[in-house]
Amino acid sequence: xxxxxxxxxxxxxxxxxxxxxxxxxxxxxxxxxxxxxxxxxxxxxxxxxxxxxxxxxxxxxxxxxxxxxxxxxxxxxxxxxxxxxxxxxxxxxxxxxxxxxxxxxxxxxxxxxxxxxxxxxxxxxxxxxxxxxxxxxxxxxxxxxxxxxxxxxxxxxxxxxxxxxxxxxxxxxxxxxxxxxxxxxxxxxxxxxxxxxxxxxxxxxxxxxxxxxxxxxxxxxxxxxxxxxxxxxxxxxxxxxxxxxxxxxxxxxxxxxxxxxxxxxxxxxxxxxxxxxxxxxxxxxxxxxxxxxxxxxxxxxxxxxxxxxxxxxxxxxxxxxxxxxxxxxxxxxxxxxxxxxxxxxxxxxxxxxxxxxxxxxxxxxxxxxxxxx
Ligand SMILES: Cc1ncc(C[n+]2csc(CCOP(=O)(O)OP(=O)(O)O)c2C)c(N)n1
Ligand SMILES: [Mg+2]
Numbered sequence: 001x002x003x004x005x006x007x008x009x010x011x012x013x014x015x016x017x018x019x020x021x022x023x024x025x026x027x028x029x030x031x032x033x034x035x036x037x038x039x040x041x042x043x044x045x046x047x048x049x050x051x052x053x054x055x056x057x058x059x060x061x062x063x064x065x066x067x068x069x070x071x072x073x074x075x076x077x078x079x080x081x082x083x084x085x086x087x088x089x090x091x092x093x094x095x096x097x098x099x100x101x102x103x104x105x106x107x108x109x110x111x112x113x114x115x116x117x118x119x120x121x122x123x124x125x126x127x128x129x130x131x132x133x134x135x136x137x138x139x140x141x142x143x144x145x146x147x148x149x150x151x152x153x154x155x156x157x158x159x160x161x162x163x164x165x166x167x168x169x170x171x172x173x174x175x176x177x178x179x180x181x182x183x184x185x186x187x188x189x190x191x192x193x194x195x196x197x198x199x200x201x202x203x204x205x206x207x208x209x210x211x212x213x214x215x216x217x218x219x220x221x222x223x224x225x226x227x228x229x230x231x232x233x234x235x236x237x238x239x240x241x242x243x244x245x246x247x248x249x250x251x252x253x254x255x256x257x258x259x260x261x262x263x264x265x266x267x268x269x270x271x272x273x274x275x276x277x278x279x280x281x282x283x284x285x286x287x288x289x290x291x292x293x294x295x296x297x298x299x300x301x302x303x304x305x306x307x308x309x310x311x312x313x314x315x316x317x318x319x320x321x322x323x324x325x326x327x328x329x330x331x332x333x334x335x336x337x338x339x340x341x342x343x344x345x346x347x348x349x350x351x352x353x354x355x356x357x358x359x360x361x362x363x364x365x366x367x368x369x370x371x372x373x
Pocket of ligand 2: 158159185188189
């Protein structure tokens with residue numbers, strides 16, 4: 001696909017210049033500087049997390065580089081009490097709400113790290129592909145029944161649309177007309193399966209037609225364009241008066257499916273080697289659309305960013321992430337927690353494993369156990 005020719009909502013061209021003369025951005029200069037800073041923070045966070053994994057200090061990690069535009073562009077359109085459900089790659093959508101240190105400890109396996117995120121209306125990370133989409137629709141339905149003013153935004157990947165969960169959730173969302181924004185981050189790959197082998201549809205957005213609500217396609221590496229479409233979707237979710245039907249249905253509808261077209265620059269996770277299934281040339285081609293330099297050019301040419309501010313942002317981002325990692329890694333997860341939460345009463349087999357772990361811990365001590373076993 002030639003991304004320049006793609007049929008997507010887009011505001012900035014590949015170099016970060018507005019496509020329309022006289023384009024007025026939807027955010028103030030100050031908010032756009034923050035957006036730029038947040039994208040840089042997420043990119044730096046990504047680098048540090050991969051490095052922690054390489055040092056053996058963190059388990060598997062899923063890189064978000066290249067996908068910051070969609071993550072922050074969408075978050076900036078939400079109220080603090082709108083709920084977010086995410087897959088495992090949308091770190092920007094989590095760290096936008098603060099709690100960076102807790103998020104680090106969560107990725108270190110310290111379950112309590114998640115409690116802070118829930119307080120910020122972020123549901124726990126979902127690893128079972130597509131499984132959180134029905135939850136998001138259910139939460140949105142509850143919100144509607146209770147008469148709350150919240151929207152629920154659910155991030156998932158292109159690969160997730162092949163799961164039955166996606167279709168059941170989308171159908172339910174349309175039939176019960178719930179305030180949900182289904183945010184499909186089409187990053188071109190589901191591990192090693194390319195998007196064109198994922199679906200025979202021309203776009204992922206057009207799947208909304210089947211469920212009777214609007215489907216929108218946006219350049220997810222253009223945070224301003226993403227902000228605009230998510231703002232409209234959230235308004236539609238919250239205000240039935242302003243809502244309108246998809247092409248096939250004139251009935252007012254509150255859900256929206258957004259396909260945010262983008263690219264995953266890195267490996268699927270730290271356990272993956274993308275060189276076995278995609279060419280460097282493809283990666284380089286997509287890197288030209290990197291949301292960070294595009295936004296930087298736009299802001300510089302507007303007079304909103306200069307070298308001095310960028311240097312200050314660089315220092316701020318480095319220090320903020322370093323501090324969060326220091327605090328987030330200074331936790332001692334209790335191995336016993338592994339046995340909590342899946343069962344109310346442990347089956348015998350699992351109970352025996354728990355007792356075995358206890359014996360090992362007593363015999364060797366936790367440190368030696370981790371080092372040598
Ligand atoms: C139900 C289920 N099936 C398979 C997997 C293995 N798996 C992990 S990530 C992934 C690909 C998901 O691709 P996509 O939804 O496009 O998200 P991306 O990783 O590209 O962000 C798969 C198949 C899983 N986690 N859950
Ligand atoms: Mg994908």
